[in-house]
Amino acid sequence: MQVINKEWIQPLMWGSMFLSSGGGGGERNIAKLLEKTFRQSLEVNLIELNEIDPSGQYLAVGIMGSPELLGEHYITGFEGVDLFDQLNNLRNNSIQGLFPLEAASVNILYPLLVAGLSKRPLINGDAMGRAFPEFQMTTFHLNNLPSTPFVLKDCLGNNYHFHDEDTFLLELNTRQVVDKGGGVGFFVGYPTAGNILKRILIPKTISFAANIGRTFLESKSYAELLNDLIVASKNSLYASVIELFVGTVENSNHIRTKTLEWDTIAIKGKGYYEKEEFKILVKNENLIAYRNNQVAAMVPDLISIIDLETLKPVSNSNLTAGAEVAVIGMPAPLVLKTKKSLEFIGPQNFGYKSKYKSLEELYFSYYFGD
Structure with a gap:
């Protein structure tokens, strides 16, 4: 077991932004709230999968909706505490702890806040391993496990309970509620026994996010940062990062065809990549990347962007034309x-018909040698 204190917050914020693969937003607001809360000597126990009580019950907690709208709402963390209490009562006060559904953006930080305020431990693992936009893109769905009972609070303070719905219907119904209730919602759900969570959660993703985040706080140059990211990732469940491109952002556009609808990011190469071009196809997160019209990376592998001026991860909503960036896979x-x-998180789920090619396949010599 590890203990999360205020020293974890900045590393978790930057690590969560890196793992969001261009999506996310609102991390700084939640991080400020965490720093204020943890200033009062608050700590949270971060428990490993092998420390989970096999017979205990645990809940997922998080935020859904538009990241850009988070700053328009007054968030305290007690929204999640209230929802936790509601579902805990439904489960005869048997809930022992919490876990994040996705290891990225505010959905690392907000569960930590709720865990601290409710004085419950947080599990060092999640059900996505990165950011994904929909509930069926989880290891729960992969293992045919229920997501309900599920409790949702919209930004108007209304509570909604969902029972006995499959994951696709839950995704549809909760999105409709959030869209009508301010664009942001808070949820708890996926009550699951510890012995099952030990089998299906992706382990150590919270501590990994913190390790990745520390590299952004400690590195003094891009070369040092890239090396530190390689060191932090190569012995993890993710394997080593790889530099995909370095250049200047030219523009971001929205494209629509008969079968596809994407946002795109165009980057013009510099240095080693001079006279080359790079394009990223985006749906919430960075999903497909091309270098000179050849596939350079594909979901579910992560495609993250680093601002070379700040040496920090940057979300797509904050990218500006003229920014010098590095693209990291x-x-x-x-x-x-x-x-x-x-079948449910590969490229075809986002309207892209080509078969998935992993980074290891695309860059075989980098990962396995000649």
Whole structure:
């Protein structure tokens, strides 16, 4: 067991932004709230999968909706505490702890806040290993496990309870509630026994996010940062990061065809990549990347952007034309790359018809030598 204190907050914030693969937003607001809360000597026990009580019950907690709208709402963390109490009462006060559904953006930070305020431990693992936009893109769905009972609070303070709905219907119904209730919602759900969580959660993703985040706080140059990211990732469940491109952001556009609808990011190469071009296709997160019109990376592998001026991860909503950036790829955990997993998180789930090619396949010599 590790203990999370205020020294973890900044590393977790930057690590969560890196793992969001261009999506996310609102991390700084939640981090400020965490720093204020943890200033009062608050600590949270971070428990490993092998420390979970096999017979205990645990809940997922998080935020859904538009990251850009988070700053328009007054968030305290007690929204999640209230929802936790509601579902805990439904479960005869049997809930022992919490876990994040996805290891990225505010959905690392907000569960930590709720865990601290409710004085419950947080599990060092999650059900996505990165950011994904929909509830069926989890290891719960992969293992045919229920997501309900599920309790949602919109920004108007209304509570909604969902029971006995499959994951796709839950995704549809909760999105409708959030869209009508201010664009942001807070939730708890997925009550699950510890012995099952030990089997299906992706382990150590919270501590990994903190390790990644520390590299952004400690590195003094891009070369040092890239090396530190390689060191932090190469012995993890993700495997080593790889530099995909370095250049200047030219523009961001929205494109629509008969079958596809994407946002795109165009980057013009510099230095080693001079006279080359790079394009990223985006749907919430960075999903497909091309270098000179050849596939350079694909979901579920992570495609993250680093601002070379600040040496920090940057979300797509904050990218501006003229910014000098590095594009970094990182292999997804193996559980996300099985044939069964790719059926619901592979490129075809986002309207892209080509077969998934892993970073290891695309850059074989980098990962395995000549």
